[in-house]
Amino acid sequence: MVANNPALCEVLDILRVHAAELGNRHVIRLLEHYFTEMAVVIHELARVVAAGGHVFMVNDNARYHGEEAPVDLILSDFAEQAGFRCKSIWTLPRGKGNSSQQMGRFGREEIRKCVYHWVKL
Numbered sequence: 001m002v003a004n005n006p007a008l009c010e011v012l013d014i015l016r017v018h019a020a021e022l023g024n025r026h027v028i029r030l031l032e033h034y035f036t037e038m039a040v041v042i043h044e045l046a047r048v049v050a051a052g053g054h055v056f057m058v059n060d061n062a063r064y065h066g067e068e069a070p071v072d073l074i075l076s077d078f079a080e081q082a083g084f085r086c087k088s089i090w091t092l093p094r095g096k097g098n099s100s101q102q103m104g105r106f107g108r109e110e111i112r113k114c115v116y117h118w119v120k121l
Contacts, residue, residue: 046079
């Protein structure tokens with residue numbers, strides 16, 4: 001799921017192009033591992049949640065080197081591949097600002113904080 005998600009691959013490809021400019025040289029590996037771990041968590045949820053059961057998850061999107069990783073869309077795609085239907089993604093009224101390290105170079109841009117609602121098929 002991680003290797004085949006178009007949004008995640010796009011973010012990782014952009015970061016690889018700018019790898020020498022990243023403030024943290026481990027960020028690419030960090031993202032790959034985070035999404036791999038979340039794929040395992042989502043598969044375990046699919047294993048233990050009964051058909052018709054609901055999962056709610058709260059999470060923020062993230063920005064690295066000015067590039068937003070749409071965590072909400074990526075994880076909801078994983079959930080659908082694992083046997084859930086994404087019923088909705090609610091965006092909280094107040095988002096999250098980017099880090100002070102990125103503000104100087106990329107400006108301040110708010111990113112989504114969301115609640116996901118998945119239903120097991």
